[in-house]
Amino acid sequence: MKKNIAIIMGGYSSEYKISLKSGNVVFETLDASKYNAYRIHIFKDKWVYVDVNDAEFPIDKNDFSVTVKNKKITFDCVFNAIHGSPGEDGFMQGYFELINMPHTSCGMYQATLTYNKRDCLSTLKPYGIKTAESFYINLGDIINEDAIITKVGLPCFVKANKAGSSFGITKVHKKEDLKNAIDIAFKEDDEIIIESFLDGTEVSVGVISYKGETKVLPITEIVTENDFFDYEAKYLGKSQEITPARLSKEQKEKVNTVAKKVYEILKMKGFSRSEYIFKNGEPHLLEVNTIPGLTRESILPQQAAAANISLTKLFDNAIEEALR
Structure with a gap:
């Protein structure tokens, strides 16, 4: 008997368009001999099932069911493809765990922690995970530009603390540009993290739960035409x-060890993709993403392909792991 799979996509953040692309790839790719796939759009003003004719049917939030032509449809599992809030920051995970609904993402605590860059990095530092020097600001704080530059130096990165896809991030080369960069970041979030510039090879490492074990996927090297790996670099070509990354055997072993360690320290499950920059031969963690892009061009699917895991197998495994 085929299982009913709800693919949630959209969300409340600036990443909703990317999420819709990811969700539709999952919808088109799931093994139709095993699953009945349903596209569920999650927006602030509506939670709806969208059928193949783009007709919309409201979701009953009491049990996450939908009624179509007087027939109630319930789901065996949720495939989470929401980048940003509320799919990547713990809210949907908490809801699904309350109603006892299996889902493909990590737990509520892990999602909340990893979505908050500065809390995640602070949690991992005592375990010896190397990171950039950082400075934190909350909305309403007095901004002391000299203190910031003394701590992190120039150039530096100003980032919205809880945002993805490089929304709200600016590379600052001069002190006079710092205030504007902070204003841009505050448009995305009320918390900011300012980090020192790490000059080295940047890599992205996918770690997933695969057939009951933690699996580190082939590493991707990021070479950007822009000043850093911003929205244009990520999504506009x-x-x-480069997968697999052009790393020495020693570099590869180091970053694989660190990425697996981070996944297991945080007690993750499902998908993850972490970004690292090598400084003095050591990988420094930038951030952990728990709902990475899942389009055919996205980094994690590229890495899975390099490991001879097709998208169909990748998505099927995610559901099997959630139901395990």
């Missing part, structure tokens, strides 16, 4: 993503 302004970068090279």
